[in-house]
Amino acid sequence: MLKNCAKMLKPIQIGDHLMPNNAFLAPLSGITDKSFRTIAARFGAGMVVSEMIASAALANGHKDMARRLGRPEKLPHIVQLAGCEPHWLAEGAKVAEDAGADIIDINMGCPSKRVTNGYAGSALMRAPDKAVEIIEAVVGATSQPVTLKMRLGWNDECLNAPQLAKAAEECGVQMVTIHGRTRQQFYKGKARWTPVREVVDAVDLPVVVNGDIVDLQAAEQALAESGANAVMIGRGAQGKPWLVGQIGDALAGREPKAAPEGDALLSLILEHYEMMIDEYGEHLGVRCARKHLGWYLDALIEDGAVIDGPLRKRLLTAGESAEVPKILTDIFNQLEARAA
Ligand SMILES: Cc1cc2nc3c(=O)[nH]c(=O)nc-3n(C[C@H](O)[C@H](O)[C@H](O)COP(=O)(O)O)c2cc1C
Structure with a gap:
């Protein structure tokens, strides 16, 4: 459970955009699409x-x-670009800006072989000159902040984040x-937050700490160990798109809003589902939404709910979007009946 817990963090301003708090949703390929970002933004x-x-x-x-x-509701539109050629990163930044991006983020963290073999993502940390060329190309191509x-x-032999951050x-x-x-x-082992302090010490920029932060306690520990902003x-x-806003509120000293439960949660999941069908179209939407439906159920189970196995299976294998509201409503009715 989240507790109200003030932490004196300076607000982060990037260009004209003042962020409402200091807990951010990470980019997750295949997950943080426009629908998910919109919902996380609504929850603060x-x-x-x-x-x-x-x-x-x-x-x-x-x-x-x-x-x-796709632009989320409410918050500045931050578009993350990946690639290995300064030219293409610059072109991508122009397309993103034309499409309404407010801020361009460059990915130098992705470990996937498909990405790193082309010297993109985290492979750029092994090629700092190339990394700098890419940064210069993007900064030069867009009038938006980067x-x-x-x-x-x-x-471990090449922990050069402080040098790259400075550059x-x-x-x-x-x-x-x-x-x-x-x-x-x-993604193995535990994320280490203490070495992030060397980046904080190396630059005058806002630094954000990431990795294995799953609740307020971890957020506070990560901030304390790293000195990040x-x-x-x-x-x-x-499965908990409200969590980032709750942590943001708590870090700002505000009472976090309660997580949705019962009918409010059912409505949220159904709305999220509809948004995904809209975003991807019926065929792909039904398939992409399954993992989110599974995560919502996992979050309920984590909180002690018992979910009927066959109903869960029907929900996660439904082939048409029109089947999902009825199955999900049956699951929630069962949960309510069990709780009564
Ligand atoms: C499925 C998946 C997709 C990811 N996609 C991206 C991405 O598109 N861009 C990026 O910078 N990092 C990506 N990451 C890394 C995350 O943004 C984050 O750095 C990492 O998951 C550690 O944070 P966490 O423990 O809070 O998840 C991805 C991670 C996962 C597990």
């Missing part, structure tokens, strides 16, 4: 970032990359986010 997230967008594909009109440019997300380094600051980058793992760790939360928000 301090910032939301698009899924990573492959710059060359975007500039060449790839349909799914264009979808990723931010950067990276890891601690490529591996990025000199190029005009306005905020850096550090995932407290190296590329060689992928804000936290970024990714997987912890799956």
